[in-house]
Amino acid sequence: MKTLEQTTEEILGLAALHFKVPREQLSAGDDFYRKLKIDSLQALDLLTRLEHHFGIELPDYEVQGVTDFRTLATRIQARL
Amino acid sequence: MLDLTQYDSLGAALAATLEKWPDEVCLIESDRDRDRSRLTYRDFSEAALPFAAVLQEAGLAAGDHAAIIMTNQPKWLISAYAIFGSGGVLVPLDYKLTPSEHLALLDHSQARFLIVEYPLWRAIVQAADFQPQRQTIVFVTEAPPGADLAGACRWEEVRAKDDPEFRSRKRSDPACIVYSSGTGGRPKGCVLTHGNYLEQCRAIVSIFPFSPGVRYLSILPTNHAIDFMAGFIVPFVGGATVVHLRSLRPEFVRDAFVRYKITYVTLVPLVLKNLEKGLGEKFAQLPPMKRRIFDALVAVNRVMTKGYPTVEFSRWLLPQVHKAFGGELRAIFVGGAFTEPSTLQFFYDLGIPVANGYGLTEAGTVITLNDFSPFRADTVGKPLPGTEVRIVNPGPDGIGEVAARGPTIMSHYLDDPELTAETIVDGWLMTGDLGRLDRQGHLRLFGRKKNMIVTAEGKNIYPEDIENVFEGLPVTEFCVFAANYLWPVHTMVGEQLVIVVRPEPGQTIDETLRADMTARNQRLRPYKRISGYLVWEDDFPRTASLKIKRVDLAGQMREKLRPAAVLPL
Numbered sequence: 338m339k340t341l342e343q344t345t346e347e348i349l350g351l352a353a354l355h356f357k358v359p360r361e362q363l364s365a366g367d368d369f370y371r372k373l374k375i376d377s378l379q380a381l382d383l384l385t386r387l388e389h390h391f392g393i394e395l396p397d398y399e400v401q402g403v404t405d406f407r408t409l410a411t412r413i414q415a416r417l
Numbered sequence: 418m419l420d421l422t423q424y425d426s427l428g429a430a431l432a433a434t435l436e437k438w439p440d441e442v443c444l445i446e447s448d449r450d451r452d453r454s455r456l457t458y459r460d461f462s463e464a465a466l467p468f469a470a471v472l473q474e475a476g477l478a479a480g481d482h483a484a485i486i487m488t489n490q491p492k493w494l495i496s497a498y499a500i501f502g503s504g505g506v507l508v509p510l511d512y513k514l515t516p517s518e519h520l521a522l523l524d525h526s527q528a529r530f531l532i533v534e535y536p537l538w539r540a541i542v543q544a545a546d547f548q549p550q551r552q553t554i555v556f557v558t559e560a561p562p563g564a565d566l567a568g569a570c571r572w573e574e575v576r577a578k579d580d581p582e583f584r585s586r587k588r589s590d591p592a593c594i595v596y597s598s599g600t601g602g603r604p605k606g607c608v609l610t611h612g613n614y615l616e617q618c619r620a621i622v623s624i625f626p627f628s629p630g631v632r633y634l635s636i637l638p639t640n641h642a643i644d645f646m647a648g649f650i651v652p653f654v655g656g657a658t659v660v661h662l663r664s665l666r667p668e669f670v671r672d673a674f675v676r677y678k679i680t681y682v683t684l685v686p687l688v689l690k691n692l693e694k695g696l697g698e699k700f701a702q703l704p705p706m707k708r709r710i711f712d713a714l715v716a717v718n719r720v721m722t723k724g725y726p727t728v729e730f731s732r733w734l735l736p737q738v739h740k741a742f743g744g745e746l747r748a749i750f751v752g753g754a755f756t757e758p759s760t761l762q763f764f765y766d767l768g769i770p771v772a773n774g775y776g777l778t779e780a781g782t783v784i785t786l787n788d789f790s791p792f793r794a795d796t797v798g799k800p801l802p803g804t805e806v807r808i809v810n811p812g813p814d815g816i817g818e819v820a821a822r823g824p825t826i827m828s829h830y831l832d833d834p835e836l837t838a839e840t841i842v843d844g845w846l847m848t849g850d851l852g853r854l855d856r857q858g859h860l861r862l863f864g865r866k867k868n869m870i871v872t873a874e875g876k877n878i879y880p881e882d883i884e885n886v887f888e889g890l891p892v893t894e895f896c897v898f899a900a901n902y903l904w905p906v907h908t909m910v911g912e913q914l915v916i917v918v919r920p921e922p923g924q925t926i927d928e929t930l931r932a933d934m935t936a937r938n939q940r941l942r943p944y945k946r947i948s949g950y951l952v953w954e955d956d957f958p959r960t961a962s963l964k965i966k967r968v969d970l971a972g973q974m975r976e977k978l979r980p981a982a983v984l985p986l
Contacts, residue, residue: 370943377874377943378691381666394449397664398488398536402515404943 339417344391345410351390352383352406365407391417418628419654421619426586426611428501430654435462438656441629444491447673448663456491458656461498464491469499470577472530475554479504479584482594483530484523485640486510486537489661492558492572493639494649496532504584505530507593508606509640512537513942516544525604526594526831528553532572535560542567588612594831595642597778598869598879606831613781616824618650620801624788625681625748625772627655632745634660634673634682641875642782643752647683667691674743683750686760687873689771693763696738719766724791731768738767748772752783753875755862755909758794765792773797775860779846780804781825785860796859801825808854809847816863816907819852820845851907863907868967870899870912872944880914883945886937891930893919894957896965897947903971904980913948915983917974919957926952935986949983 339347345365353360356373363372370380381397387409388395393416403409419437424430439459446453456464477483483505487493500507508526510519512534519541523531531553533541538557541547555569586592592611596604627633635648652659660677662669670688673679684692703711718734721727728747732739739746749764749771756773764771775797776783784806787798800806804823811817826846829837840847849867852860869879880897887895895918901908903915916934920926931950938946953974958966 368939368943371939376687378667378687385666385668396536397666398534401513401536402540402942404939 339414341410341414344414344417345406347390348387348406348410348413351386355383355386363406365405365410367406368404369406369409370404387413393417418622418626418656421615421654424615425588426501426590427592427614427650428498428504428583428611429585430615431498431501431650432583434458434653434656438629441656442658443653443656444494445632445658445660445677446491446663447660447669447676449669450672450676453663454491461491461495465495465498465502466581467577468495468572468575469502469581470579471556471575472499472503472505473581474577474579475530477503477505477530479586480506480590481530482506482508482526482528483532484508484510484526484528486512486519486531486533486541487558487639488512488534488663489635489639489644489648490534490663491661492532492534494653494659496556497649499581500530501586501592502583503581504586506591509593509595509645511596511640512638515942516541517546520544520546522596522604522606523553526596526606531555532558533569534558535564538566538569539564586611588615589828591828593645595640595645595778598877598882603833603836603881604831605833605836607778607827608829608831609778609781609827613825613827614646614650616803617646617781617783617801618654620803620825621646621651621783621786622655623802624786625651625750627652627657627681629656631655631657631680632660632677633657634662634670634677634679636662636665636670636688637683637685637753637875641753642776642778643683643750643875646782647681647750667695671741674746675741676743678743678745680745680747681750682746683752685753685873685875686751686756687754687875689749689751689756689764690760690873693760696767697763715766718768722765722768722792726765726768726770726789726792728768728770735768738769742769748789750774752776754871754873757910761794765794775850775862777846777848779827779840780821780823780848781827783825784819784821784848793857793859796855796861798860799858800860806854806860807845808852809845811853815853816851817853818866819848819850819860819862821848822846862909864901864905864909865899868899868902868971870901870914871909872912873910874944876944878914878945883914883941883947886940887916887934890918890933890937891921892924893921894965895919896957896967896970898967898971900948900980900983903974903978914946915949915951916947916986917951917953917970919953919955926950931986938986947986949985951978951982951984953978 349363435458443458444456483500556572557569558572591608593609594606598605633652637644752774761771774786785798808817822845851863900913958969
């Protein structure tokens, strides 16, 4: 079982890789819309990649209103 | 197709459609790559009537307000029909609002009933301003076993003793209260009548007929005026099928076109642009020879469809493109915000006509629509049958404020006669948008007269609605504007909001203050955020009741500052 810290770290790594942002520029409390410079559709794309990575299904409503990596990690952690 | 002149209310028209096509599939709900449910019109009726009985036994009387907060799914439409059949007034609220915004609009609309899906209800109950003793009767869908519903009823378990009675309404009676803005400021609850909707529907199907076998993909939220009309009322009165997706991830949307062989869909410009980008990337990967052949075929299609779309020909000429959209797509509707002509032309050249339109919630959805005779990428189409459009106070270039009149214009704003009087003048809806009519009667838009923006996702953002997050900012005073309002430009894309701050005497805008503004900005939903700030040293002009005179302030700033004065946040 992963810890929340591990889950958060993996999310940050995946986001950095996918959106070509240096990993060291991202931190858990960051607003991913702002930091990754993405729109709502790209955010949905990120979710799909996270689902594949973690092997889970994340209903859209679970991430409704979520804008920072830490909260996103919490929602994913609850489904691992 | 029902003859809508024969009906006085949405409830009556929908009841007739349920009887007319009992065995046709009316709703398909898809969850990712699998069907979740399929309902015929008979199934729909069998689900809706018991719920109507429940509402009536719970005390819903004719004219009572009942709100729905749900993502797109069959229970949304089933609940709406139960409300209409019971004589209620539907208040469709945007499920993407925050819990506090939901509570504010529930209060403003005086909704006595609420139908809400569990995750959204859970968030509302957890909001700091939720009051457990609320008088609203709440029905919660899909709550997990054992969940604390805070006094609400479980939708799936409620039963009534008797059959419901059908309550007829007049055309002039309110059908819906739809909020076009006002979650943080002055609520704008558009009261739309049964007549408004029936006439709007009649006008739309005169251009785009719906019938059994037509499948409409419902992606925009059903609470949005466009999807309420194009993804509910229009398909239902034609006996067509509506497809709902539980997940709106781009890959599931793409799959849905193919799996359900979609006939029509409505998209916002952001999604359409995303589709264009994806297709463009695929075309760019074609080997040079194939690319040349493909470009030649597109050119042939452009010539052959110049006068009017011939979708069958385009499907034959460009089969791979059309197969990717399911092979039966007749048109894409686009609305909610301005779409760039190049995007419209891109799809039209591929043989996928995009019906570009223009409308406001206050006009019952659509004012103008491109009817493809011929296709025009540079305009938002012609007024719908029955609707008149005129340009008020046109300048030498013919550009002025767009005004609309007709049977689809809302009755009034809920509890705001002053705003109603400002907005509907001698029967004309003053849209606040700037436009020009050409000789063919097509409307072209050139920006806004009003202080607001519309995002590419189709969201209307009024500065007053987001100012509350900046309350307490350590400056003398502040005010939010649409940048295009301060410095009008003839464009409706890339609109942005800016905050004007007046520092305390001697105060400089340092990193601490910028960080404070940024942190507050991030509390807003991403599409509502401001993009920059302006520093203004003079007193803000105010009324006797100390409200900021926004028009005057904007005028003063326009004289003294240029857009380059906006600093990024």
